[in-house]
Amino acid sequence: AKWARPGMNNPADPSSPTGDAEHPTVDSDVLAAAAARDTRTTAQRNHDAFSAMFRAVLESGILGRHRGLPATTIITMTLEQLEGAIGGVATTASGGLLPIGDALALAEQAHPVLVLFDHDGRPLHLGRRRRLASADQRLALIAADGGCTRPGCAVPASMCAVHHVTDWQKGGTTDIDGLTLACDACHARVDDSAAGWATRTAEGRYPGRTEWIPPPHVDPDRRPRINHRHHPGELIDHARRGMRAPREGGDAVP
Ligand SMILES: [Zn+2]
Structure with a gap:
């Protein structure tokens, strides 16, 4: 309920405070203004709060590592899919499918990795923003x-x-x-x-x-x-x- 309070954790409002509504760092005037602009239903606010909580868990690092990589979501898509932006699905490392639009939304806070292949699908080059060493x-x-x-x-x-x-x-x-x-x-x-x-x-x-x-x-x-x-x-x-x-x-x- 605290994370889902009107004005909190609203992905459609860049000025909406994130996290716990009663945390000392949350400015009450900023929260009141965000609440006045908030048109979400209770169900949507609960959804957004849940999403914010999952993100906080992911970012905290407490999930540790899995088979040599930080435990996180790994999404694979081709450059054609990226440029098309909508339509089609990306695949996850656990075998799931994700609409490209959702994958791009996640990508805002992701570490993109570019793998270049030759015409036979053999990896030629791995480009990444942050070095992941043996991973x-x-x-x-x-x-x-x-x-x-x-x-x-x-x-x-x-x-x-x-x-x-x-x-x-x-x-x-x-x-x-x-x-x-x-x-x-x-x-x-x-x-x-x-x-x-x-x-x-x-x-x-x-x-x-x-x-x-x-x-x-x-x-x-x-x-x-x-x-x-x-x-x-x-x-x-x-x-x-x-x-x-x-x-x-x-x-x-x-
Ligand atoms: Zn097998």
Whole structure:
């Protein structure tokens, strides 16, 4: 009720005080003037108070870190989406969808990170306003992989760890080219046993992506596969190609 008092925490009024209405730093004259301008319903004021409280928790830092990054909302959108401003959805690292307009509203208080890709979707450059040290590679992988890279796995990036495509003990590097996102359950399937999966960096149509090679009991031919679950554009492209050239459509999306 204190945070939702008329005049408090009103996002439509830049002069509206933020936080607790009874805090000593809140000027009573400023609050009275803001209350006189406040046309929000009680429900809207409660909503805005809740939103302000969540923001205060996020900014306080008490949420700590999660898998090497500060616990916060990570939203991915392309430059086309950014320039379009309205229409379409951005994706979050936990697999959620967010209207671009809402994502831009959040971006006012965000740390924007620019990841540049080559035509095959491989990260070329990471630009950021504030240096995040070792977290940089994780951000680039969230943008490049979107989630677990094992074929068919829908686990989002927030629940994945960074893994070496080639085992570090076998000479795998920690360069971005040698890293990929995988959930714990899928990563546990990678081993040298007869029932284990193998991973390697793809060439061909999706260069730079992580290919998963199934064990013989899953596929006797051990054909490498790529996960398209977090890249819906690839599935749409493939469906379009299939419609235009049904005879060439024989190479099913692996
Ligand atoms: Zn997985």
